[in-house]
Amino acid sequence: MQTGSNAQPILVTGAHRSGTTWVGKMLAGSQVAYISEPLNVLHRPGVLRAKVNRWYQYICDDNEAEYLTAFEELLDYRYHTWSEIKSLRSLKDFLRMGRDFKIFYDALEHGQRALLKDPFAVFSIPWFVKRFDFKVVVTVRHPAAFASSLKRLGWNFDFNDLLDQPLLMRDHLKQYRGQMQAVKADDVIGQASLLWTMIYKTVHSLLRHAQGSEGQLDRRLVIVRHEDLSRDPISGFRDLYAALGLDFTSHAEDKILNSSSSENPTELSRRKTHSVKMDSRASIETWKTKLSVDEIQRIRDMTEESARLFYPDLNW
DSSP states (O other), X not given: OOOTTSSOOEEEEESTTSSHHHHHHHHOSSSEEEEEOTTSTTOOTTTOOSOOOSTTOOOOTTTGXXXXXXXXXXXXXXXXXXXXXXXXXXXXXHHHHHHHHHHHHHHHHHTOEEEEEOGGGGGGHHHHHHHHOOEEEEEEOOHHHHHHHHXXXXXXXXXXXXXXXXXXXXXXXXXXXXXXHHSOTTOHXXXXXXXXXXXXXXXXHHHXXXXXXXXXXXXXXXXXXXXXXXXSHHHHHHHHHHHHTOOOOHHHHHHHHHHHOTTSOSSOOGGGTTXXXXXXXXXXXXXXXXXXXXXXXXXXXXXXXXXXXXXXTOOO
């Protein structure tokens, strides 16, 4: 299916707090239009007209009627101004409308490729590839770093968002039903470890299936580890640009250097959770000082088998 720019769109996904924002923004520029989290339950109606009721909403052939037209319109850069105006409740909403309208307008004017940054699309990767021919970048982050980030922010996860999706449970998560039902509402470490396992076991299953078939996924999935990009941002992003068919310009290099400089903080304040300016190298193992020995051991016990699929030489 052709998009508004007649170019293959890009999806950057993976678990939330796994570097999807950093990767997406480092890829954004004159060649692509950066569209943030249309499957976020709080997304703006001007961007996507479909209602999203669950975190990590799963889309497949069986329920695509609820979302297909909305994503066709998004990829054609059809901004729904009146829907957005009716939803405005604050100055912040108004400013977001201006930002999003400009993104869509510029994308049409300059024929940019769509880049959707959306961790909540990770279970729906096959649908995005099948319906819209997306090239998909999946970010992976060390499970202890992921859990440490959620702990620091106090971000619990309600597994009812997954349990209440029969199609998702049927296709990907039925073996985890008991674990999801058993995890406590205030257990951030347990929630993070289980969520990490479910997401990346699913990704690995998709990747393994793709490599053993002649299907579209075999040519569409690119896995990037957050730690590799953090250690050597220029080489890592240069390779990623090449894999996506993007020109690695001097402007892109300068942006990447600025975002990962040693002059940046090693940890973001809780008021700037979506900032992409960090000392990337120094931040790789901050989890070792933020988690207790017992917490690290628990994360390891819950995730190590799955983690070694992406980190053969996993360091704990």
